[in-house]
Amino acid sequence: MEDAALRTPSRPRPALGKREQTKAQNRQMILDAARAVFAERGFGATTVRDIIRATSLASGTFYNYFKSKEEIYQAIRDEAALAIRPQLREERLKARTVEEFISGSFRTFFEIVTRDEVNFRTIRHNADVTRMRLDTPEVIAGFEELREDIEKGIAAGVFPPIDADFLMASIVGVAFEMTERILRREHRDPKAAADFATALFMGGIRALPHIAAAPQSSSSAAA
Amino acid sequence: MEDAALRTPSRPRPALGKREQTKAQNRQMILDAARAVFAERGFGATTVRDIIRATSLASGTFYNYFKSKEEIYQAIRDEAALAIRPQLREERLKARTVEEFISGSFRTFFEIVTRDEVNFRTIRHNADVTRMRLDTPEVIAGFEELREDIEKGIAAGVFPPIDADFLMASIVGVAFEMTERILRREHRDPKAAADFATALFMGGIRALPHIAAAPQSSSSAAA
DNA sequence: CGAAAAAGTTGACGGTTCGTCACGATCTAG
DNA sequence: CTAGATCGTGACGAACCGTCAACTTTTTCG
Numbered sequence: 001m002e003d004a005a006l007r008t009p010s011r012p013r014p015a016l017g018k019r020e021q022t023k024a025q026n027r028q029m030i031l032d033a034a035r036a037v038f039a040e041r042g043f044g045a046t047t048v049r050d051i052i053r054a055t056s057l058a059s060g061t062f063y064n065y066f067k068s069k070e071e072i073y074q075a076i077r078d079e080a081a082l083a084i085r086p087q088l089r090e091e092r093l094k095a096r097t098v099e100e101f102i103s104g105s106f107r108t109f110f111e112i113v114t115r116d117e118v119n120f121r122t123i124r125h126n127a128d129v130t131r132m133r134l135d136t137p138e139v140i141a142g143f144e145e146l147r148e149d150i151e152k153g154i155a156a157g158v159f160p161p162i163d164a165d166f167l168m169a170s171i172v173g174v175a176f177e178m179t180e181r182i183l184r185r186e187h188r189d190p191k192a193a194a195d196f197a198t199a200l201f202m203g204g205i206r207a208l209p210h211i212a213a214a215p216q217s218s219s220s221a222a223a
Numbered sequence: 224m225e226d227a228a229l230r231t232p233s234r235p236r237p238a239l240g241k242r243e244q245t246k247a248q249n250r251q252m253i254l255d256a257a258r259a260v261f262a263e264r265g266f267g268a269t270t271v272r273d274i275i276r277a278t279s280l281a282s283g284t285f286y287n288y289f290k291s292k293e294e295i296y297q298a299i300r301d302e303a304a305l306a307i308r309p310q311l312r313e314e315r316l317k318a319r320t321v322e323e324f325i326s327g328s329f330r331t332f333f334e335i336v337t338r339d340e341v342n343f344r345t346i347r348h349n350a351d352v353t354r355m356r357l358d359t360p361e362v363i364a365g366f367e368e369l370r371e372d373i374e375k376g377i378a379a380g381v382f383p384p385i386d387a388d389f390l391m392a393s394i395v396g397v398a399f400e401m402t403e404r405i406l407r408r409e410h411r412d413p414k415a416a417a418d419f420a421t422a423l424f425m426g427g428i429r430a431l432p433h434i435a436a437a438p439q440s441s442s443s444a445a446a
Numbered sequence: 447c448g449a450a451a452a453a454g455t456t457g458a459c460g461g462t463t464c465g466t467c468a469c470g471a472t473c474t475a476g
Numbered sequence: 477c478t479a480g481a482t483c484g485t486g487a488c489g490a491a492c493c494g495t496c497a498a499c500t501t502t503t504t505c506g
Binding site: 245272290 | 491492493494495496501502503
């Protein structure tokens, strides 16, 4: 009895079988390699072979984890989006005014994005394609979430009755495009950028055309 | 004498040699095929072979005209950007007020983009990548042009002294992101969209933080 | 007009990537 | 300890890439 209890003190987590363990390890190894190679060569120039060559695994193994380089790229992007989304959500939820809603979102976003630039920088540095943006499902889900929160704000009377879809698009567009500019500057100032964006939208929202009756019901069953 | 003059009435433009003629024809044939194939399969899934297979030419000929599929895609995008840029420029130049500057730009942009959607729709419909935006040099030149016009407006005292780089980025971001939304709707209304964007920026610009001294001199020798 | 030169097209070629699959190694269950 | 399940391995056929020598068509020029 005692022996049995004492025999596994060095490995206090027998929860995972060895199988699952190496599986998680391999997946992580491939993901890390992919991150490095994408950063090195850019998305277009990277091949699946480049990625597995940067690991100790065989070519066939890659396909046990991901279907293609597009899928693994999506996985990487989704990881980043998944990390940032709850923070933005929280910031919006605790906002008591429109100003807090807007400024909190932009400040959080620009700070995160500036902090670990490497994860959020849109892919540049390709030989041919100068610049490129890619929205994965997880990113798009974040957009929808923002739109819903705006709609709730309108329903609650905090926001004026404006086109929530367009406002969401505008916020997203400004956030992404300004990020690009911020990261290009040698002296980065997320707070100043957030102030700019906040002022723009605070002044703008007041002037926005109000919607009379039912708001634009945008498509829900998109492809 | 008369004979010589009369011998070429059916071909009033002997300006181009036969060589140049077929060259232009081939180039156009390849470009048209590329447009069709990109629209059909999306950028990622398209191969150079797919494109030349859609013409009557041999594979090697493609490389006499374009270096890669990236380059021909850029050429197609640049064509579109080159078509839209002068119109936007003209609209801005004839503007006498900030309001005209802003509203003219958005209205023109949304109208063109709505009219021939096919040329401006960001590539969707790829198997893996949900959505993607790609900026070619010509597109980026358009951005810079807009920034310069804003700076001129500030210098002339028409615009308040704000961060021209950020304002340009915001306008671009809103324009592109709203385009995406407009094209998704079944009832497209470029004018309403332009009114929304105009109100947003007209209200916003008034509230924007003013810059004290020298404006942010952003990098000029970017890679 | 005719021949040499220039320009352009062709398709095959070596090198590489793709995604698959039969095989073997390793782990788990009983 | 063994049977079965799971997963890594690397070779394989198909396809694509970009190049290039040979060939055809156009232009130049004596």
